[in-house]
Amino acid sequence: MDLLKQLLSHTSVRKFAKDKLSPRLKNQLLCAAQSGSSSNFVQAYSIIEVTDPQKLAAIEKLANGFGYIKDAGAFYVFVADLNKHAQILTQHQQPLEALKNEESFIVSVVDTTIAAQTMAVYAESVGLGICYIGGIRNDLFKMAELLELPEYTFPLFGLSVGYPAGKNEVKPRLPVEDIQHTDSYQPLSSQQIDAYDQLMEDYYAGRTTNAADADWSKKMLAHFHEPRRTHTTEFLKKQGFEF
Ligand SMILES: Cc1cc2nc3c(=O)[nH]c(=O)nc-3n(C[C@H](O)[C@H](O)[C@H](O)COP(=O)(O)O)c2cc1C
Numbered sequence: 001m002d003l004l005k006q007l008l009s010h011t012s013v014r015k016f017a018k019d020k021l022s023p024r025l026k027n028q029l030l031c032a033a034q035s036g037s038s039s040n041f042v043q044a045y046s047i048i049e050v051t052d053p054q055k056l057a058a059i060e061k062l063a064n065g066f067g068y069i070k071d072a073g074a075f076y077v078f079v080a081d082l083n084k085h086a087q088i089l090t091q092h093q094q095p096l097e098a099l100k101n102e103e104s105f106i107v108s109v110v111d112t113t114i115a116a117q118t119m120a121v122y123a124e125s126v127g128l129g130i131c132y133i134g135g136i137r138n139d140l141f142k143m144a145e146l147l148e149l150p151e152y153t154f155p156l157f158g159l160s161v162g163y164p165a166g167k168n169e170v171k172p173r174l175p176v177e178d179i180q181h182t183d184s185y186q187p188l189s190s191q192q193i194d195a196y197d198q199l200m201e202d203y204y205a206g207r208t209t210n211a212a213d214a215d216w217s218k219k220m221l222a223h224f225h226e227p228r229r230t231h232t233t234e235f236l237k238k239q240g241f242e243f
Helices: 003-008 023-034 053-063 083-091 102-125 134-147 190-206 216-223 232-238
Strands: 045-049 074-081 129-133 153-162
Touching (some): 003 102, 074 134, 102 129, 134 153, 134 232
């Protein structure tokens, strides 16, 4: 399929056939993930495939991902990882100040995200479905314990990959004019927001599963109603980061 056509037909998959992915396919997914660009070539990520049924059950529970973590063809946790770099610095008696700060953390988050999305695009190109699982950050301390994560690492999100057993309709994105700016930033007008809300209201009301009375503004108001995952700061500190 033409790549643009494939990208525009993306929808998250939350229902998988029970088949597990073959070792060869999993290797290809990992190679695809590694092919992405990397800021200063730091390659600041690790990808943990979780196969232990007890760990998968625990993750499914804390992430609220019932049915699409354990039953996926493979489940990966993408870890922003500066631990390997800390190892090199320590071996060479170099201080870790430059590794513990916001800039290095952002670099590791960006690298990890590029790797995941490259895996996701490749997975979809061979007919697999994917779902990101940010829900793993509902309990960062538990995730770190389950995966035995060392200092200078952060479990960013999970990625369920598998053979789709059902697919949702494509969710309409903001009109491209709403995200495309030229030369300077342009805030959205209230007419633009209203028009997108109408589009999304129709989408949510008309979709074949989980029909709902919602629009984009309502979703954003609910999402930003109160701070989420407020243990993140404490967790980052425990992992050795100094912001
Ligand atoms: C970083 C990230 C975390 C996400 N976490 C979850 C999650 O925990 N559970 C879930 O069901 N979907 C999750 N999603 C999927 C989004 O809800 C989904 O991408 C979005 O609603 C757009 O829908 P679409 O992917 O079907 O186009 C996540 C997506 C991203 C990018």
